[in-house]
Amino acid sequence: MPENATRSDVLVVGAGFAGLYAIYKLRKDGHNVLALEAGDGVGGVWYWNCYPGARCDIESLQYSYTFDPELVKEWDWTERYAQQPEILSYARHVARRHDLERHIRFNTRVSSARFDAGANEWHVVTVQDELFACRYLVMATGCLSEGQVPDLPGLHDFKGPIYHTGAWPRGKVDLNGKRVAIIGTGSSGIQTISTVAKEDVQLTVFQRTPNFSVPMRNRPMTQDVLSDWRAKHQAHVRDLYASKSGQLFDINAVPAAEMTAEQRKAALEERWAFGGPSFTRTFTDLLTDETANSYAADFARDKIREIVKDPQTAADLCPTDHPLGTKRICVDLEYFQTYNRPNVKLVNLRREPLERIAENAVVTTAGSYPADVLILATGYDAVTGALLKIDIRGLGGDSLHDAWQEGPRTYLGLMSAGFPNLFMITGPGSPSIAVNVILAIEQHVDWVARCLRDLKACGATRIEAEKTAQDKWVEAVREEADKTLFPKANSFYVGANIPGKPRVFLLYLGGLAAYGEICTRVRDNGYRGFVIE
Ligand code: N01
Numbered sequence: 001m002p003e004n005a006t007r008s009d010v011l012v013v014g015a016g017f018a019g020l021y022a023i024y025k026l027r028k029d030g031h032n033v034l035a036l037e038a039g040d041g042v043g044g045v046w047y048w049n050c051y052p053g054a055r056c057d058i059e060s061l062q063y064s065y066t067f068d069p070e071l072v073k074e075w076d077w078t079e080r081y082a083q084q085p086e087i088l089s090y091a092r093h094v095a096r097r098h099d100l101e102r103h104i105r106f107n108t109r110v111s112s113a114r115f116d117a118g119a120n121e122w123h124v125v126t127v128q129d130e131l132f133a134c135r136y137l138v139m140a141t142g143c144l145s146e147g148q149v150p151d152l153p154g155l156h157d158f159k160g161p162i163y164h165t166g167a168w169p170r171g172k173v174d175l176n177g178k179r180v181a182i183i184g185t186g187s188s189g190i191q192t193i194s195t196v197a198k199e200d201v202q203l204t205v206f207q208r209t210p211n212f213s214v215p216m217r218n219r220p221m222t223q224d225v226l227s228d229w230r231a232k233h234q235a236h237v238r239d240l241y242a243s244k245s246g247q248l249f250d251i252n253a254v255p256a257a258e259m260t261a262e263q264r265k266a267a268l269e270e271r272w273a274f275g276g277p278s279f280t281r282t283f284t285d286l287l288t289d290e291t292a293n294s295y296a297a298d299f300a301r302d303k304i305r306e307i308v309k310d311p312q313t314a315a316d317l318c319p320t321d322h323p324l325g326t327k328r329i330c331v332d333l334e335y336f337q338t339y340n341r342p343n344v345k346l347v348n349l350r351r352e353p354l355e356r357i358a359e360n361a362v363v364t365t366a367g368s369y370p371a372d373v374l375i376l377a378t379g380y381d382a383v384t385g386a387l388l389k390i391d392i393r394g395l396g397g398d399s400l401h402d403a404w405q406e407g408p409r410t411y412l413g414l415m416s417a418g419f420p421n422l423f424m425i426t427g428p429g430s431p432s433i434a435v436n437v438i439l440a441i442e443q444h445v446d447w448v449a450r451c452l453r454d455l456k457a458c459g460a461t462r463i464e465a466e467k468t469a470q471d472k473w474v475e476a477v478r479e480e481a482d483k484t485l486f487p488k489a490n491s492f493y494v495g496a497n498i499p500g501k502p503r504v505f506l507l508y509l510g511g512l513a514a515y516g517e518i519c520t521r522v523r524d525n526g527y528r529g530f531v532i533e
Contacts, residue, residue, distance in 0.1 A: 005132055007134065010032070010033045010151070011122065011136075011137050012026075012378070014139070015140075015141050016091075017043065017437070019140035021067065021445045023100045024098050026445075026449055030518050038107070039107070046088045049084060051377075052172060053333075054192075055218075056339045058277070061496075062246075063238075063436060064438065066240070066442060077221050081276075108126050111391065114393040115394045116396055121135050139443075141430055143433045145166075154288050176195060178202075178372040179204070180372070182205050182376075182377055183362075183374070184378045185210065188379070191333075197344050203344045205346050205347065207347065210316065214277070214279040214331055216331045219355070241443070246438075249276070253284050256283035256289065257289075264283070272299075276331055282296055287484050287485055293485055293519075294318055303336075304318050328491070348361075360372065381497075381501070383433070389450065400419060407502040407503075409474055411529055412430060412464070412529075413431075417464065426444055429507070431507075434493075434509055435512045447523065460532045463532050465532055477505060477508050480508060480510045483506035486509065487505055511519065
């Protein structure tokens with residue numbers, strides 16, 4: 001590595017919620033920390049996803065850092081579910097409050113990282129060809145940061161603007177008076193559709209697979225709710241970390257079969273009225289038993305048919321190809337009602353497949369739909385995409401890309417064998433975005449920080465996952481997924497949305513609390529499964 005490399009003890013890649021907390025925590029432990037961020041501001045996914053209607057599907061009080069009690073006291077969330085601008089302001093507030101920005105190089109995208117075994121350090125190169133060297137490399141690159149633009153025939157012929165929801169232009173995009181086409185009906189699509197439809201536009205929605213969506217029942221935050229949350233905050237944090245999902249919703253402990261049809265209906269109605277993702281916990285076995293799941297799925301389809309006036313449109317919106325909740329359930333603000341508007345049309349791509357994009361239209365086998373603007377709400381190369389976009393080379397110059405040819409291989413989702421001193425925050429094989437990711441981030445960063453303290457205390461400078469421990473963990477991740485209905489869906493959780501991506505369940509589904517206990521046990525047993533030198 002040339003002499004002109006910028007050196008730090010720890011280099012963090014990314015300044016989203018994971019990167020920010022990593023900077024805070026590792027600096028506090030006395031490390032010299034530098035972070036590289038591709039964007040020109042902090043916030044990560046909440047920086048890039050500034051599309052109309054972007055909002056978090058986890059309640060704002062719970063989708064918050066827990067590490068600093070002062071933050072809880074001084075930050076007033078204004079709604080039950082926060083909008084993207086408010087979450088971005090929160091990230092900026094945290095960065096300012098803790099003076100984190102001075103450790104971040106913005107507009108700096110990492111292109112490669114190579115482990116130099118002789119020097120026992122990582123050498124990192126950016127797209128601008130700047131060089132960095134560090135002992136420990138912390139990848140805080142995010143799980144939904146590598147947007148997926150499908151290879152649609154004729155896409156480059158389109159004359160109007162094309163916007164991916166995950167790379168929405170900053171500043172106002174004026175859609176008024178436009179014919180807007182949108183492809184994709186996942187969480188991003190559903191939010192964009194519900195919001196854009198209210199403008200003076202002609203909106204055509206191109207849907208390949210209908211999704212289950214439950215009402216959000218958003219409402220303004222009240223002073224009472226805020227005060228109550230603050231008063232019980234310590235207990236809430238304990239309960240959040242002791243939970244499976246990192247959220248404080250009530251999971252019904254009763255299996256569907258032990259309830260009468262009337263009790264099941266009443267329980268589903270109650271959760272539908274309450275709003276939010278706790279609908280997937282109406283029965284204890286809703287996500288593990290097909291019959292239990294079918295009660296909730298039938299109920300949700302009945303709701304769609306009740307809401308949507310045109311019977312054909314309603315039928316097209318009813319999901320039938322996956323159990324409810326096995327693709328991340330969408331949480332909406334009157335999404336289905338949107339299709340009763342005269343300016344909104346649904347095109348079912350299963351009935352009339354997309355043929356090509358023309359200069360000013362989307363063409364299916366049944367017709368041509370004029371469009372001035374094309375929105376792609378087509379998702380992400382989730383969990384592994386951002387990591388594998390970087391050319392990461394470990395021992396012997398072996399690439400992470402090759403090592404993960406048949407799916408990601410990690411120990412605890414924290415490290416991968418052959419890549420010493422490289423930590424992944426919310427990496428594949430950890431609970432990550434299967435739970436409240438803010439807590440998953442804090443748990444990972446805390447573990448890494450403690451690990452570096454322990455290494456220092458024993459005079460070690462190198463940690464690497466053992467291959468046998470990793471093989472066992474990969475198997476454990478698969479086993480946990482197989483206990484559930486999740487693998488049945490062609491979702492981004494199994495990489496099904498990316499052509500050629502191996503079908504492997506990407507997240508650990510054993511729950512945040514159980515996973516946290518495993519990580520603690522590993523640590524308390526002398527970092528069992530890791531080699532320390
Ligand atoms: O992405 P998705 P997303 N032709 O992959 C369609 C988080 N998030 O950005 O299902 C036609 O879910 C694709 O169709 P199909 C949250 O974790 C959270 O919406 O592959 N259609 C699907 O409809 C979420 O789960 C929030 O048949 C094509 C859509 O594009 C995750 O991000 C908000 C296509 C992609 O849906 C990802 O959500 C937003 C093609 N060639 C996001 N290719 C909240 O907190 C893809 N599609 C609320």
